[in-house]
Amino acid sequence: MRLQYKTVVITGGANGIGAVAAKLFGKNGAQIAIVDFDKKAGEAKAQQLHELGIEAAFFQADVSDSENVKEMATKVIEQFGKVDILINNAGITKDAMMLKLEVDDFKRVIDVNLTGVFNCTQAFLPTMLSQGKGKIINTSSIAGTGGNIGQTNYAAAKAGVIGMTRTWAKEFGRQGINVNAVAPGFIETDMIDTIPEKILGQIKMMTPYTRLGTPEDVANAYLFLASDESDFINGTVLEVDGGMLK
Ligand code: NAI
Secondary structure, eight states, X not given: OXXXXXXXXXXXXXXXXXXXXXXXXXXXXXXXXXXXXXXHXXXXXXXXXXXXXXXXXXXXXXXXXXXXXXXXXXXXXXXXXXXXXXXXXXXXXOOBOGGGOOHHHHHHHHIIIIIHHHHHHHHHHHHHHXXXXXXXXXXXXHHHHHOOTTBHHHHHHHHHHHHHHHHHHHHHGGGTEEEEEEEEOSBSSGGGTTSOHHHHHHHHHTSTTOXXXXXXXXXXXXXXXXXXXXXTOOSOEEEESTTOOO
């Protein structure tokens, strides 16, 4: 029960890593606000958590739309009265080699993966500041720390997430808010469905653990950074990649 009585907002909480994290956080005593634009999966996830005795609610929002995010944040605060932890986990890919990358696909990935993190943080930060304590965890990627072929847009957004993380750690640390990032390697979710088996095999061979990561691997890192155990950790990027060779 490392998060007893804490209110956690998790974006992209309807599927993949976010959904696994929502359950793990709930099992650790937190109340969960699942934010996602996938209404069907988000409602189903909230219902599953209820059935496990976890207090959870679904809030539909597109994180790239600042007005939509403000409305969502108002509803979350109305329902739960506070927010202790924000996990900026929602993300998409639209991969293409640099010369073939359409500008719309460049912009959409920046809008969701970078501006989305900005929008949600700006919407929830005032409440955290008024509480004098809060934790923000941003999801970056090893593509953001090291680049990745075919991911100009995604790598730019995820590197930007690290820049914002370190900036906010400096801006808000004195006010009791710590801000950290997690940089997952290749994790078994729908997001990597488009990667051919052959490439996945090569990725495993580049990983000392010779396997892909699981959503649980990342959720456990979120849990540590969300818990009081990480109170003196601020502005860091925690790599969850099995020690993948870069
Ligand atoms: P996923 O595709 O399984 O889940 C992403 C969730 O975000 C979905 O529920 C989707 O509906 C939601 N979402 C997407 N765009 C949204 C928007 N505009 N507004 C609200 N919700 C939106 O992906 P996964 O793997 O769980 O990814 C979670 C995070 O981890 C992402 O930020 C991703 O970039 C990051 N990550 C994933 C890796 C992987 O190998 N799966 C590796 C490194 C980072």
